[in-house]
Amino acid sequence: MKRLIVSNIFYSLIEKFVLIGFQFITSIIIIRNLPREDYGIIGVVAGYFVFLNLLNISMESIILRDHKNYEGKEKEILSNFLIFNIIKSMIFLFFAIVLSVLLINMFEKIEFIYSIFSITTLLIAESLVAPFVIYFTAKFNQQLVTKISIAKATLNLLLTIGLFMYPTLEYILIKDIFVSFFYVSVWFYLVYKYLDFSLYYLSLKEFDFQFIKKSFFGFSLWSHLIGSVTNFIYKSDTFFLSMFVGLTTIGNYNIALNSANIANIIPGILGYQNGVALSHVKNDIKKAKRITIQFLKLSFLIGIVTLLGFYLFGNYYIYLITGEYNEDIYFYMMCIVTGLVIVKTFASPFSAYLTIIFDIKEYFVNVILKISIFSTIIYLIGAMLEGTNGVAIGNIIIGIMFFMLTLKNFIIEVRNV
Incomplete structure (x- = not known):
């Protein structure tokens, strides 16, 4: 197992170092092109999203602990987590609309709506693929996770260059929609390839509410609350x-x-x-x-x-x-x-x-x-x-x-x- 752990860490390091470089360049482009007030809008929205993040329950986090128990039932388990995340995303979208109205009225700046839906789009995309990411990581297939993550970061960087011509929060929203669509599409294609899993397996009739309930109260609720509060400590400034x-x-x-x-x-x-x-x-x-x-x-x-x-x-x-x-x-x-x-x-x-x-x-x-x-x-x-x-x-x-x-x-x- 030591070799598998080292391999996971190795590919995680590759992923993070590449992301560091890309994020560094992306940050320079955004900070130097956006007006400082617009960058302040991004900061304020990020601060308010700390509280909205309480709705972003990562039910699939239990995979990290119980993945061995799911062997032979991968499609059923992933289907349950994905249906839950789709429902969660709809609720999240509703509250994002409410927050948009609130902040636009508070600060009298329409630009808040672009920043809010930019973050919302990224969060929903992450939510839709989260069960797959955690599953493959827990199964020591960090290599696949790393490749997809780097592909996403590369596309994001290339599209961010457009800020030199269109230095607005509206452009950032359009960019994030394209990147999110690409990210979700690639993950669904690869999950179908490796696990023969597709949207065909999603059915509310087959949705196992008792399984979700057990996962929620047994581990995921507390894991989510820990993550939300930790996020609060880092980003509520x-x-x-x-x-x-x-x-x-x-x-x-x-x-x-x-x-x-x-x-x-x-x-x-x-x-x-x-x-x-x-x-x-x-x-x-x-x-x-x-x-x-x-x-x-x-x-x-x-x-x-x-x-x-x-x-x-x-x-x-x-x-x-x-x-x-x-x-x-x-x-x-x-x-x-x-x-x-x-x-x-x-x-x-x-x-x-x-x-x-x-x-x-x-x-x-x-x-x-x-x-x-x-x-x-x-x-x-x-x-x-x-x-x-x-x-x-x-x-x-x-x-x-x-x-x-x-x-x-x-x-x-x-x-x-």
Whole structure:
């Protein structure tokens, strides 16, 4: 199994490094061509979508844990998850329309509708293919997932070049519709090729509500809530800032926020593959502990290197993206990166162990729920008293609290074994 884990990580690294390069170029094109106020609109919408994301339930996340139980029933299982995601997408679309009306009236800018439906289109596309992505990853076929992801990123980059001629949020929406259609089409073709699965198998009459219900309350609900709250910690900054500062200021902070997200790439790979590895040994505590220790050592090293890299080269990184040296953006980015490293490298191996090996519901109640309340208070007070500086520093405070709560619960669970 070690060889399969290494292969999964290898192809994940290839995927992420290619995506880093493409995203870097894409970010430069978007930031340098869009007015800073329009980029602020993207930031505000992303902040509000943190709350809409509560509807984006990833029912298929249980595949990562129980994929061995689905052998011989792949079509039936994938069909159930896909029908659920189609229904979910319709509900999501309705609330996106409501949010469009709300933000257009609040800010008196029609451009909000383009940004909202751009993000909505991408989320629906990801939702439609999510069961396939997780299934193939859990079956150690990361190579296929990587190829499709790189093809999607390549098309996205090529179409983003169009911003030089049409620097508008409306063009970004059109681009995202094309990319999403391509992404979904390729996945459905390949799933048909490898699993002989097609839309023919989708039927509401055959929809197993009891299976979905069991998956939902047994694992997916808590996995989704954990993901939503974690997303809230990372991306709700702009929501709180929108209450106290203008769109141009939010645009600057959003540059820092998106620039810092690169620090999440490699830790994100390790965290995900850590979960895959633990899912194969969840009944063997000794092996699970060994895997956790190995991932912890590697994550710690990557975290230190990441912080050092951003500290030394962060200003040059900002210059490459924006075409100017901006100490404010650099400060915001360093605070956000520090918080990300604490959560996604130092705490991540403990989080994976608690969610896969122990009770995911307890992890949500004892760690995630508490940190969500704490984050809301810190972000709100920070934005109200110090604006962007307060919210930026809040990332570090929240990261430290997240690590302390996770480590505390990990120690308690290990001692009880």
